[in-house]
């Protein structure tokens with residue numbers, strides 16, 4: 001993966017997405033890409049050059065794009081339908097519901113530049129509602145990879161598994177996470193990246209590296225915090241949530257609204273089966289103007305912000 | 321060649337100012353959509369300084385003409401126009417896309433007076449414009465509704481659903497302007513999902529159609545100021561434009577759909593615009 005461009009040791013995972021897809025397409029003729037005038041922003045220029053007949057650009061027409069994806073699946077193809085996450089999910093939501101999830105077609109929806117990657121372009125271009133509205137749809141697997149390795153693994157898993165997928169891919173550069181040798185990716189299985197008994201942080205996507213940094217800060221002040229990467233929101237690893245609850249305090253962290261996403265999913269499990277204190281970190285609603293980093297800082301989605309939330313919740317538990 | 325319109329000298333000067341300011345905003349913000357800003361500048365200048373009955377002192381006057389920029393990514397040109405027309409302070413343009421700025425990358429009516437509806441996702445402006453036009457008909461109000469769409473934007477199906485509705489209802493108080501610069505984000509429209517024959521499509525949907533050089537102020541003014549009274553159909557103006565118009569290295573270049581300018585590019589652009 002060294003060919004990809006690093007910005008201060010961080011990587012834009014769209015490049016991994018494109019490389020992995022090209023490699024898969026090389027050996028699996030069924031793989032096609034479907035886009036909405038988003039060849040460049042999905043990093044599929046190379047794919048288009050290598051497989052010109054297998055890149056279908058429907059123009060700026062997301063509803064048609066998802067419907068065409070469903071039709072391609074019906075025709076025996078494995079379509080990777082790739083567009084800015086905000087337009088893919090919001091504009092084509094009924095196509096995703098009816099043509100993909102309900103019909104159970106083999107469509108791989110790739111929501112690019114999710115979260116607040118389009119910072120200054122504003123709430124129309126932020127995709128911080130997608131977990132919430134897609135999580136309601138049966139049959140749809142939802143994965144938010146945390147780094148290059150997990151991005152590649154998630155794409156391979158999606159290609160190898162029959163059925164609807166939504167891959168939430170960021171453009172915000174992230175570091176490669178340290179994993180034990182032989183680590184494997186399994187759809188629906190959470191990954192405990194760090195053990196700890198004082199509290200648990202459950203994060204996914206671009207927030208995982210920040211959660212790990214927060215845990216390090218906390219360890220320096222004597223708090224041992226478990227860090228769980230919940231890349232799969234659907235299916236959800238209920239057991240891992242139970243294990244996190246055993247610490248007595250959970251902080252969830254996502255680049256998403258505080259309503260209905262990862263935090264919502266965890267809270268549903270906690271409230272109905274293993275009560276413990278929960279703090280949900282994310283965005284409050286439509287956001288002001290600002291760069292991605294500005295918005296993450298302002299809403300406490302930094303290592304320091306996460307660590308502060310953990311200290312607060314642990315303090316509250318001790319006081320109770 | 322159209323006959324000269326008394327306001328054309330003013331609107332041409334305004335268009336130059338809009339182009340200069342929009343490029344300054346994109347330069348300082350290090351991002352934006354300069355290609356589309358440049359292609360729509362003459363349309364905005366002629367509308368705001370030659371046709372629209374709007375009052376910056378009373379931006380919510382129920383009798384005002386309505387303008388909607390459906391291709392909401394071109395806020396460089398839109399905010400520069402609103403500032404030039406007195407809706408927002410000229411100095412505020414310096415805050416374009418800065419943290420907590422009221423000038424977001426896409427227009428927000430809750431932040432910016434003069435903006436009628438929040439756009440950004442393509443294909444939203446025409447249905448909203450139709451709603452305003454229907455409200456005007458119900459109230460027998462004499463305001464007019466103008467909406468600008470990008471040509472690539474026309475690939476969104478919502479436009480064609482809306483085209484049916486407007487044609488069906490004979491909304492003569494509605495004018496749709498297509499910024500026909502031939503380019504979308506990644507390529508030419510005709511190489512992506514072709515639009516031609518475009519005029520025939522709108523006629524078939526029940527609209528009057530005029531085609532115009534979208535950089536010819538006399539011709540634009542003549543169209544925008546013609547009374548709507550004689551018509552029984554909505555009007556579609558196909559404005560033939562160039563993306564990046566006014567700046568040689570941007571003109572007709574898909575590369576400049578979005579992007580940032582270097583200092584030397586910015587200076588050269590200002591020189592060329594004059």
Ligand SMILES: Cc1ncc(C[n+]2csc(CCOP(=O)(O)OP(=O)(O)O)c2C)c(N)n1
Pocket residue numbers: 036037060062087091353355356357359391393440441442443469470471472473474499501503504505563577
């Ligand atoms: C629903 C939706 N899909 C995709 C985009 C991303 N996008 C922004 S501008 C653009 C190209 C627009 O081309 P056109 O309408 O021709 O505008 P212009 O050439 O005037 O800039 C695209 C695809 C969007 N803003 N909204």
Ligand SMILES: [Mg+2]
Pocket residue numbers: 470471472499500501502503504
């Ligand atoms: Mg265009």
